[in-house]
Amino acid sequence: MTDARELLELAHGHAVQASERRIAGNIRTSLGLFHREKGQIDIAREHFEAALAIACEMGNRREEGLVLGSLALLYTEQGAVEQSRQHSEAALDIAREVGDRGLEGVALANLGSLEADQGLRDQSRRHTAAALAIHRELGSRRMEGVALGNLGALHSEQGRKDEALEHFAAALAIAHEVGNRRHQGFLHLSLSVLHHDHGRSDEAGTEYSAALAIAREVGDRRGEGIALSKLGGLHAQGQRPLEAGRLYEEALVLARERGDRRIEGVALSGLADLRLRTGCVGEAIEILRGAEALLRELSDRQALAPLLCIRGRAEAAIGERAAAGATLAEVESIAAAMGSTPDTELGRQLAALRAALAWD
Numbered sequence: 001m002t003d004a005r006e007l008l009e010l011a012h013g014h015a016v017q018a019s020e021r022r023i024a025g026n027i028r029t030s031l032g033l034f035h036r037e038k039g040q041i042d043i044a045r046e047h048f049e050a051a052l053a054i055a056c057e058m059g060n061r062r063e064e065g066l067v068l069g070s071l072a073l074l075y076t077e078q079g080a081v082e083q084s085r086q087h088s089e090a091a092l093d094i095a096r097e098v099g100d101r102g103l104e105g106v107a108l109a110n111l112g113s114l115e116a117d118q119g120l121r122d123q124s125r126r127h128t129a130a131a132l133a134i135h136r137e138l139g140s141r142r143m144e145g146v147a148l149g150n151l152g153a154l155h156s157e158q159g160r161k162d163e164a165l166e167h168f169a170a171a172l173a174i175a176h177e178v179g180n181r182r183h184q185g186f187l188h189l190s191l192s193v194l195h196h197d198h199g200r201s202d203e204a205g206t207e208y209s210a211a212l213a214i215a216r217e218v219g220d221r222r223g224e225g226i227a228l229s230k231l232g233g234l235h236a237q238g239q240r241p242l243e244a245g246r247l248y249e250e251a252l253v254l255a256r257e258r259g260d261r262r263i264e265g266v267a268l269s270g271l272a273d274l275r276l277r278t279g280c281v282g283e284a285i286e287i288l289r290g291a292e293a294l295l296r297e298l299s300d301r302q303a304l305a306p307l308l309c310i311r312g313r314a315e316a317a318i319g320e321r322a323a324a325g326a327t328l329a330e331v332e333s334i335a336a337a338m339g340s341t342p343d344t345e346l347g348r349q350l351a352a353l354r355a356a357l358a359w360d
Contacts, residue, residue: 005034015145022063025054036074039221039258045074048123062115065103072110074303076117077222079262079298080292084114102143102214105134116154117262119301119338124155142183145174149187155350157302159341185214185223192230195343205234223295225254225263232270242273248274262303265294269307276310288314305334328353 008031015024032047055064072087088110095104112128115121132147152167168191174360175183176353190208208231215223248270255263268291275284288311295304312327331350340346 005031005336007207008034009301012233019052022058022060022264025051025058025060025063028054028145029063029070032067032070036070038219041074041078041258045071048074056342060099061185062098062103064105065091066101068094069103069106072107072114076110076114078259079265079294079300080211081114083297085111088114089123096134101134102138102140105131105138105143105147108134109143112147112150116150116157117298117300117302119305119334121154121158121339125151128154129149141174142178142180145171145178146183148174148236149190152187153190153193156190156197157170157344158346159197159344161194161198164190168194181214182220182223184212185218185227188214189223189230194271196230196234201234201238205231208234217242221262222260223260225251225258225260225267228254230265231264232267233273236270236274236277241278245274246272261294262298264299265291265300265307268294269303269310272307272314273310276314282315284310284314285318295323300340301334301338305338305340305346306349307332308334309346309353312353313356316353321357324353324357328357 006116006183008027012024012031014025014240014293015021019163028047028051032044032051035041035044035047035303048067050068051070055061055067062144068087068091072091074079075084075087088107089147092104092111093109095101095107108127112124112131115124115127128147128150132144132151135141135143135147148167152171155167156159156166168187172184172187174180175187188226189209189211192204192211194203195207196204208227212224212227212231214220215227217351218278228251232244232251235244235247237243248267250262254270255261268287272284272287272291275281275287278348285300288307291307292304292311295307308331310333314323315321315324315327328350331353335346335350338346338351342348
């Protein structure tokens with residue numbers, strides 16, 4: 001049976017043969033989306049860049065904006081912060097120029113997701129809420145559900161449990177309604193984080209497992225990597241280091257296959273934490289150096305803060321109290337900027353670092 005990729009490639013060949021440049025560009029965009037869904041990032045980027053060149057050549061501003069938005073999302077998933085921001089802002093400018101409200105909503109959502117990873121919660125909430133309003137105005141249920149899920153994650157990260165649950169429930173209902181399995185996986189993952197933050201380990205484990213199963217079902221390699229990392233953390237806290245290590249290693253392999261530097265940094269942080277828990281402080285510090293370099297390069301404060309808590313505990317363990325104190329101060333600054341509360345995962349990690357220094 002001919003699959004979607006083969007049909008698209010066949011159609012592209014006919015378009016090129018007929019000198020239909022606009023149609024060929026649209027098909028290259030569709031091929032980019034296909035390969036992105038399959039986690040084939042380099043191939044997807046090649047198609048998007050070809051489509052962008054054709055859109056610019058043809059003066060098709062709307063298509064140019066759509067492709068810029070797709071590239072922005074691709075860069076976000078790889079942790080290429082500056083490229084993602086530039087492409088998202090360019091897509092937003094074009095959307096407003098040509099009056100394309102749907103594209104404007106997508107570009108705003110892209111910016112909101114990027115800012116959430118950077119810990120810029122207020123900016124993220126403004127952009128995500130604006131995207132939600134546009135998608136509701138247009139009756140775009142699929143994108144409405146995505147925006148609701150992103151707002152729920154922001155509430156969760158700031159300890160607003162009831163608001164988070166309300167948004168997640170609404171988003172999950174829409175995901176089931178429109179058949180968005182990939183987003184269902186994201187929502188199960190988000191619910192697992194919420195349960196974990198409130199000490200409900202069994203519920204968190206159930207949601208992590210559901211997220212992992214869906215990611216594997218739909219071929220969402222990035223979602224699979226995130227779920228593996230989160231499950232690794234749950235097993236580490238449950239004193240199951242062998243299982244935790246296996247999950248972190250799986251996540252690391254996936255991240256490196258996809259060039260996903262954010263997940264690579266998170267998985268390395270988890271492995272470093274395991275080494276620290278088993279008394280291998282030197283190994284932990286060595287792993288942390290590589291992970292920290294990755295996450296600082298990405299300006300990803302949301303993933304960097306937990307890593308710094310691990311580094312601070314390692315510094316305290318080898319008697320470098322001044323260094324650990326400086327690390328604590330940096331994490332406290334990030335936590336304050338992100339609005340993290342004591343009952344979140346970052347709040348608990350801060351408490352563990354303070355305890356390691358015997359500071360209240």
